[in-house]
Amino acid sequence: MKRRDLLWAVLGLLAFWQLFSLVLGRPILPTPLAVGRAFWIELTRGDLLEHLLASLWRVVASTVLAVALAAPAGLILGQSKRLNQLFSPLIYLLYPIPKVVLAPIVLLFFGIGDFPKIVIIFLILFFQILVLVRDQAAAIRPELIQSVQSLGAGRRALFRFVYLPASLPAILTALRQSVGTAVAVLYVAELFATQRGLGYYIYLNGSTLLNYPAMYAGIVALSLMGLGLYFSVDWLEKKLCPWQGLS
Amino acid sequence: MAIRSTPASCQNKDMIGDIQHRGEICFALDSLTYTYPEGQTIFQDFTWQVGRGESWAVLGASGCGKTTLLYLLAGLRFPTFGQVIMDGQPLTRPRPHTGLILQDYGLLPWASVRENAALGLRIRAFYGPDGRHAPQEFQPAQDVDPWLARLGLSPLKDQFPGQISGGQRQRTAIARTLALSPDLLLMDEPFSSLDAPTRESLQRLTLELWAEQKLTLVTITHAIEEAVLLGQKILLLGAPPNRSPLIIENPYGADPSFFGASPSHYDAMGYLEMVRELRSRMEAND
Secondary structure: OOHHHHHHHHHHHHHHHHHHHHHHOOOOOOOHHHHHHHHHHHHHOOOHHHHHHHHHHHHHHHHHHHHHHHHHHHHHHHHOHHHHHHHHHHHHHHOOOOHHHHHHHHHHHHOOOHHHHHHHHHHHHHHHHHHHHHHHHHOOOHHHHHHHHHOOOOHHHHHHHHHHHHHHHHHHHHHHHHHHHHHHHHHHHOOOOOOOOHHHHHHHHHHHOOOHHHHHHHHHHHHHHHHHHHHHHHHHHHHHOOOOOOO | OOOOOOOHHHHHHHHHHHHHHHOOEEEEEEEEEEEOOOOOEEEEEEEEEEEOOOEEEEEOOOOOOHHHHHHHHHOOOOOOEEEEEEOOEEOOOOOOOEEEEOOOOOOOOOOOHHHHHOHHHHHHHHHOOOOOOOOOOOOOOOOOHHHHHHOOOHHHOOOOHHHOOHHHHHHHHHHHHHOOOOOEEEEEOOOOOOOHHHHHHHHHHHHHHHHHOOOEEEEEEOOHHHHHHHOOEEEEOOOOOEOOOEEEEOOOOOOHHHHOOOHHHOOHHHHHHHHHHHHHHHHHHO
16 A cells, blocks of 8 residues: 555545535534634644543553453463463353443443453453463464474473464554554543543533534544554554564 | 585584594484374384495385374384484483475575574574573574575575575575584475475485584485485385385495586496386385
């Protein structure tokens, strides 16, 4: 994909938005220019930046936590048939449950503040990463393992030189697949029991203050955050896995 | 590809030189029995000795236990009864001076040619010279670049395995193994997935390296021509269980003049006669 093509797509979307808002002619759909202005003002003079940072922190913290716990767990399950057999029924049951329905329970247990929000996003990412890393590690051909063992590798070196690098693309694929869901769930989680975060900001401006340009500015901020996270995963993948898609 | 000079990093072979010439025997299978977990017995009370510096070919149809034999020698599988004796000791784990090259090369897809070739050295540096994972005399300062140059891989060293040809992958696997200065090289169908010219150049390279590095060479193959080409002695395996080794002395094996500029030096008729004899023996053995 070329950057120029991406730019054209952005311009096309903005033009469509502009047209639609002119045709509709109602305050519930301000023009992109008005939203852009509101975005800038809210960001520099209002408290949009503060909400954006609060949301970003929650997503990044839960991502780091999920990778840190799910990747090693997936690696261990993936290279031990016995452990995998033991845990796979549990994972099979828990994996398809939409974790967002657990939000009220998590809120009940952990109350207000950042922690329950981080936990909810963590739950989603954790299972995605766990399953993908486990399957990736289990799919490593035994011939590869044996070749590396013949070079002198014991369990520790196999982890370091085979399982760990092999799990990297799985982690990134899991993040790429779940970053959208994570942001969506963040929005839902921020509707409850908090006064910080873009979810709260959007809800407040849209339903209480009826400040539609500010509400749209919040939506734009949330979208940009999701896009930014997606691009970051993309960039990391190119940086860390340059061999992918070669053969 | 013209290959003449010896890479500087290979000189430390002298360190193990005295071990190499002390005894005649490189390894031995001592009344070895191997039974698959499913119950099929592949080797029964099987005894076999290989001398240092010999080049052996192990020939047999698929399912005869060739690959199992190689894994037993590599210390990746263990006999049900009996022992594999190496350096006068029963083998209990992969031995640092044994090199293993499998048919699918065993390269890491995420590592460049250079990183793959250096993998063995990195693993040894990771453990240090503990005598278990790496030899006690291991020095972490070794470099793979001379080996890459020797095997014609220098221009490819930043490529990934997915970007290079099968022959180049096999060269990378050879570089990785030889960088560890093995005295015993085990190869499982190393050239069977390569096209004929590539296969021939690698067979020739293998014989050159065998002579130059004073290796003991065991090549597993199902191709009779390859067995006659590479093996001074040929171990013929038949339908399991294999009880006593059927060994054929092959005066035409491991002779670099086979590839020489003037093939007239090579006894082509003798070679063909050997191939014919082996074929009839193999059929009788099955």
